[in-house]
Amino acid sequence: MASRHTKDSELEAILEKVRQVRNFDFRNYKRATLQRRIERRMTATGCRTRGAYLALLERDPEEVSTLVSSMLIKLTTFFRDAEVWGALDTLLRELVRRRRPDQELRIWSAGCATGEEAYSVAIAAAEALGPGFPGPELKVFGTDVDEAAVAFARRGVYAPTQLEGVSKERLARWFVRTGEGYTVRKEIRRSVVFGVNNLVSDAPVSRLDLILCRNVFIYLDSDLQKRVLARFHFALRQNGALVLGRSELIPFAARLFEPIDLARRLYRKDSKQETPLTERTSSAEPPSTAGELSPLDEATRENHRLLREVINSQPTPILTTDLDGTITLMNHAAARLWNRRDTEVLGRKLPALALPGLPQELLVEQSARVRAGRSERELADALLELPGQDTLTLRTQVVPLKGTRGEPQGLMYVVHDITSLRSLEQELKQTNEDLQGSNLQLQTINEELRASNEELETTNEELQSANEELQTTNEELQSTNEELETTNEELQSANAELDTINRELAHRTSELDALSFCQRTIIRTLTAGVLVLDSEGRITTWNLAAERLLGLTEREALGQVLWTLHIPTLKRPLLQRLRRQLGDNRPLRLEDVAYQLPHGGQGHATLVATPLINDAQVLGAVILFEDTTRAAALAQENRAIKEKLKR
Numbered sequence: 001m002a003s004r005h006t007k008d009s010e011l012e013a014i015l016e017k018v019r020q021v022r023n024f025d026f027r028n029y030k031r032a033t034l035q036r037r038i039e040r041r042m043t044a045t046g047c048r049t050r051g052a053y054l055a056l057l058e059r060d061p062e063e064v065s066t067l068v069s070s071m072l073i074k075l076t077t078f079f080r081d082a083e084v085w086g087a088l089d090t091l092l093r094e095l096v097r098r099r100r101p102d103q104e105l106r107i108w109s110a111g112c113a114t115g116e117e118a119y120s121v122a123i124a125a126a127e128a129l130g131p132g133f134p135g136p137e138l139k140v141f142g143t144d145v146d147e148a149a150v151a152f153a154r155r156g157v158y159a160p161t162q163l164e165g166v167s168k169e170r171l172a173r174w175f176v177r178t179g180e181g182y183t184v185r186k187e188i189r190r191s192v193v194f195g196v197n198n199l200v201s202d203a204p205v206s207r208l209d210l211i212l213c214r215n216v217f218i219y220l221d222s223d224l225q226k227r228v229l230a231r232f233h234f235a236l237r238q239n240g241a242l243v244l245g246r247s248e249l250i251p252f253a254a255r256l257f258e259p260i261d262l263a264r265r266l267y268r269k270d271s272k273q274e275t276p277l278t279e280r281t282s283s284a285e286p287p288s289t290a291g292e293l294s295p296l297d298e299a300t301r302e303n304h305r306l307l308r309e310v311i312n313s314q315p316t317p318i319l320t321t322d323l324d325g326t327i328t329l330m331n332h333a334a335a336r337l338w339n340r341r342d343t344e345v346l347g348r349k350l351p352a353l354a355l356p357g358l359p360q361e362l363l364v365e366q367s368a369r370v371r372a373g374r375s376e377r378e379l380a381d382a383l384l385e386l387p388g389q390d391t392l393t394l395r396t397q398v399v400p401l402k403g404t405r406g407e408p409q410g411l412m413y414v415v416h417d418i419t420s421l422r423s424l425e426q427e428l429k430q431t432n433e434d435l436q437g438s439n440l441q442l443q444t445i446n447e448e449l450r451a452s453n454e455e456l457e458t459t460n461e462e463l464q465s466a467n468e469e470l471q472t473t474n475e476e477l478q479s480t481n482e483e484l485e486t487t488n489e490e491l492q493s494a495n496a497e498l499d500t501i502n503r504e505l506a507h508r509t510s511e512l513d514a515l516s517f518c519q520r521t522i523i524r525t526l527t528a529g530v531l532v533l534d535s536e537g538r539i540t541t542w543n544l545a546a547e548r549l550l551g552l553t554e555r556e557a558l559g560q561v562l563w564t565l566h567i568p569t570l571k572r573p574l575l576q577r578l579r580r581q582l583g584d585n586r587p588l589r590l591e592d593v594a595y596q597l598p599h600g601g602q603g604h605a606t607l608v609a610t611p612l613i614n615d616a617q618v619l620g621a622v623i624l625f626e627d628t629t630r631a632a633a634l635a636q637e638n639r640a641i642k643e644k645l646k647r
Helices: 009-022 031-045 051-058 060-069 082-098 118-130 147-155 170-174 222-235 251-258 299-311 332-338 361-370 419-525 542-549 573-582 629-646
Strands: 105-110 138-144 175-178 183-185 191-196 208-213 234-245 257-262 266-267 318-322 327-330 379-385 394-401 408-417 529-534 539-542 588-596 602-615 617-627
Touching: 009 031, 009 051, 009 060, 031 051, 031 060, 060 629, 082 118, 082 208, 082 234, 082 266, 082 542, 105 118, 118 191, 118 208, 147 191, 170 208, 183 257, 183 408, 208 222, 222 234, 222 361, 251 257, 318 617, 361 379, 361 394, 361 408, 379 529, 379 542, 394 419, 529 542, 542 617, 573 588, 602 629
Parallel strands: 105 138, 105 208, 138 191, 208 234
Antiparallel strands: 175 183, 234 266, 257 266, 318 327, 318 408, 379 394, 394 408, 529 539, 529 617, 588 602, 602 617
8 A cells, every 4th residue: 555655765764663663554644644743753853854863763762652652643532522422422322222231332432542532432321321320231442552542541530621521510420539630430430441452453342332433534544544444344233333533524434334424424334234345246145055055967066075075185274255254165174273163154254253363354354355356365474372282373365266257256265374484483583683693792792802902001001100100109108207207206295295294283183172172171160151152043052050050951952043942041031132232243241130040049140142253254152141149149148237237
């Protein structure tokens, strides 16, 4: 088919590169569309010519994937084109009414992109089925050639902008708010099966009631459109429906299917036509089986028996069909290969049997070409997996069966087992790849050896330079060593001086300890109570006289703030006055302070508070509390005696 297009070697090379790397065959897509997509990528990558862009594809496989994504335009939304969906709702209700209770409603969204159309038709079908649905009776298949798009569709999570075509009622019933988007409810997701499928090369989904394939055919040429439509015809059940895009008016579709609503591109499989692409005549009658042959003379009967025995004696599996695709002969080798009896297959349609190892493309498109006389022979390879045995590689050849006047009477399928040949080809290919790999490894090793030699020469020069630098460094180290010896002598002298200073400090510390001991002893033996406070009013010294006069032990008083203690001897007004005076760094002297003696009775004392200030820095205060009770009593007795003497 590529011969119909203008020969452009660079464009064909780009398409071949895409087919090799990503297994996408765009050779039968419309050239104008492909050229626009390629030129857009050339502009984005800065390539001025197709040759430069082809070189980029050779270097960068990621660009091949980007090019494929740009060719596979994904323009889809939920319930796109309201008029079409209105007609689809009516069509779905009709399909639901016609189906048997035990029959599964099967729908295929071909070219579903990111899944909006597949979920839309699943929702519409569930509503047509009625309350309590969907369940196992609904199966929607969503397929696309883009694996990334299919993976996105499987998640079923969409942004609010992608759901603009969904009504509020459907949004509330069939979607769940998750984060910033919406997720399709699991009962709908269970009904939809997503997978990767190429409409041109992969087998179609079978036994379908409805196929949606919108805005895909606009990228295909007429021959490829016919091939895909023929596959859709084969996949649909009788009276099954097909929906195409509004911009896809394909005359061949109206000949192959019965139009339901041509304006909205709705078609139904014509119940009068069983197999597409088969030329029929009104006078053709189905071939008779061996038991229904019209009377023939004895020679003709003998020739038929001989021909059948010759075909049955062939070790190669052979099948023959009439122009309608009905099997008329199956030899013994074919029966053994597929484990089928003649009675099971004779008179049945070959494509409907779905025999493993016979590709669907061979049974439909390629057979149609041979049947129509456009090709003398068609070949196709496929794998056949047998239980408990190795997988076989089969090559099937289709040739026409012609009458005495050259008129077509049917087709013959000859199957060859090429497993060993394919194995040899694989081994030869692997051997060639290994040889090429070995040659590349040898070239790489030679280049590495040359590079290593150059590196060794460079390393040698660097080592010589390093040796000279080491000699210079050695001289510098010798000079540094001499400087370190001088520094060591200076450090030894400094250590000697430090030892002398340490001995002097130890002597001074001993003297200070002795002085501190004497000072503490003197303070503790004073008859007056001595209180020493720090700058924050905490008690640092509390002698024995203070314990006796004020009623608190040294352990209870040390570290406490004087103004917070409850001392019966020192009343609260006296403490507040004392705190104010010392806070203003002023001394205080009180000659006759009345206080309660610890053992009871009234006592008198003298209180002297002096702030400790050193170079304007307040260090604390010293408070002397001297008991004058005895002296006051003696003075009072003396005054009493003097008064008596005066009398």
